[in-house]
Amino acid sequence: MRVRVATVADAGEIARAHAEWRRGYLVGLVPSALGVAQPSLDSPAYWRGILAEQRSPEVAVLLAEDDAGRLVGAAHGGPLRRHELRFDGELDYDGELYDLFVVNLPGTEPETKARRALVRGVAGHLRQIGRRSMLAWCLDGGLTCSAYLAMGGVRLDQVDVRDDFGLRYAPYGWPDIALLLEL
Helix, strand or coil: CEEEECCHHHHHHHHHHHHHHHHHHCECCECHHHHCCCHHHHCHHHHHHHHHHHHCCCCEEEEEECCCCCEEEEEEEEECCCCCCCCCCCCCCCEEEEEEEECCCCCCHHHHHHHHHHHHHHHHHHHHCCCCCEEEEEECCCHHHHHHHHCCCEECCCCCEECCCCCEEEEEEECCCHHHHCC
16 A cells, blocks of 8 residues: 555546545435535546645645555545534644545455555644644544544544534544554
């Protein structure tokens, strides 16, 4: 498993992999109508915009590739932001894992390795930009929640966050990202 920084040239491949992930991961977690409600997230134009944010040294998009060079996942992280989810509280975290997806290999060793490598990569990036902690959101009840727990994440139960579709998101935090750098 290799992790590298994404470039604008990767936008099409990221969009394809994201679409594949969304079609498999969201099954059973969201109503089928909502699973297709955000096709813009699967467009190369959307990812070109995200990749353009990397011009700021504080934001990074990382890719995980298998031994054959195929994209198996991506992660996007940087400073903690005021989230578009309905949450107005204060959290004592200074970094955030904005997005994480691994193509449909649920529960397999390659999926676990890719997820860990990407989370470790974002934590390393956050450390490089002077951050000490990390927050991540995941769709409540999804496999990502249990993966975050397995990586030492702490669920912040005092927070109930819902998106525009009414889906509940669970926040997980790592008060000290040094733990993640050892994964």
